[in-house]
Structures are given as structure tokens and as C-alpha cells.
Amino acid sequence: MTERLSVGDPAPDFTLPDSTGRPVSLSDFRGRSVIVYFYPAAATPGCAKQACDFRDNLGELASAGYAVLGISPDSQAKLAKWVAAESLTFPMLSDSERTVMKQWGAFGEKQMYGKTVTGVIRSTFVVDPEGVISLAQYNVKATGHVAKLRRDLGV
Template identity: 55%
Template sequence: MADRVILEPGQTAPDFSLPDQDGVTRTLSELRGERVILFFYPEAMTPGCTKEACDFRDSVEPLAAAGYRVLGVSRDAVEKLKRFAERDGLTYPLLSDPELAAHHAYGAYGEKNSYGRIVTSAIRSTFVVDEEGRIAEALYNVKATGHVARVRKMLGV
């Protein structure tokens, strides 16, 4: 775990270009001037990830009204993300990072304790990126349930 990046508020958010569920390439630097909530989740269509993704879906409008754009990131293939978005009515981009480049850049992949055993996997994490492309908040090892409500409270939304 020593080599895992841990981002701190004030640092420049690592840029990335990843395809979304429709195959459209999304690049973080193209969103400068906007505030972005970037959440990394382990796997589409699993119970915890579905809960978190649907909570973000249900909060997209108030977050957008407050000036935030939501992006989800997982290592799932574009086709699986498309099925996930369609199945659960997810209205924001889901980005495919099968090579884990963005996961590693954000420290959202590594060893974690899963039900008492150490596994190497995606680490559920959320980052708030400000208009200048800097990390405003970096939340690691978050729980799926109640997380979006905590993010909204933290942001005053």
C-alpha cells in the first residue's frame, strides 16, 4: 500500500480521458470552469455500487443546480456500463477505466480489507474537483450507503 497515491485538497486533479457508457471520450481538463464530483466504485450492477450510483442519480438535479457535475468511474467495460445506466436510469456519465490508469492516479485502487481478508481491488472513493481543476475534497474507503447524503451535506447541497 505504500506506493498508493493519496490525493489531498489543493493538489491538481489528475487529468484523464476515458470513454463513457455511450463510447464518448470524457476528459477531465475539458470540464475546467465546472465543479466535478468524481466517484470511483468497484463494479457496476453489484448491490453496493447500484445503491451508490442510484443515490447519485437521485441527487444529480440538486447537485447540478449547485454547479456540480457527477461522473462515475469503474473498471467495467463500456458495454456493461451501458447496461447499468439503462437498467437503473443513470443520467450522468459512467466512465470505463479497464486499464486502471485513473484509478491509480487517484489512489482508488489497491489493497483493502474486505470482510476480514486483504484484497487488491477498486477502493470506493469520491473526489470533488473545483473549477480550477484542483482537489477540493478527497474521500477514500467510503461506504456506499449514506455516502451521497454525506457528500451533499459537506457541499451544502
């Protein structure tokens, strides 16, 4: 089982390519709060719902000082098609080796349809301006998650 992050832990830094191939590092956001969320697969119904909810709430989140980064194991090419199809307006990053997911505890054993499987654990984190985890949520639901997150953050 991958060790999970908790509030107060330093956020593991990373650099991953976005849907255009441009490298994006967590450290690029130092001095700002950033929501980092992990999802299983681009262009699937639940992941599309979650991504579009972030897209549709991005203005309010940004006004409250939050940037958003989505991370999946999808290839940069698949992400590029998905970003275009859904008009996503924030970085979607490719962690094809699942290295970052494992560092953040977002890859490992989970329950799916009553069976134990190994895969991406849908997770959301808030990293404060100093690079410390201020919110860690594992096994979140795709639908309604952004609304709940906004309530949790007071946005």
C-alpha cells in the same frame, strides 16, 4: 500502496470512454466543479445504490454547480447495460486498465471481510473549477454516502 490525493493537489486529468463509447475528459469540466467517484463494479447492490443516489440527487447537485462522473473498471458494454437498467443520467466511465484509479489512489490494497485484498477503493473527490482537489474521501460507504457528501458540500 498507491499514493493518495489530498485537498490542494492538482486533479490528474484523464480521458475515458463513457457507456456509449464517447470519450470524456476531466478537462471538459474546467470552469465547473465536478464530483469524481470510483466504485468497484457496475450492477452490484452497493454500487447500484450509490449510483442511484447520485442520479436521484443530480438535480440539486447540478443546481449547486456540480457535475458528476462515475468511474469503474467495467467494460463500456457492461456500463451501457447498467446505465439503461438503472436509468442513470450522468456519465459512467470505463477505466478497464485501472490507470486513472491508480493515479487517483483509488486502486490498491484494502480490507474486505477481514482480509487484505487488492481492488478498487470506493472513493469520492470534488474537483474545483480550476482543476484542484477540494475534497478527497477514501473508503466511503455506498449507502448514505451521497447524503453525507451533500451535507459536506452544503447542498
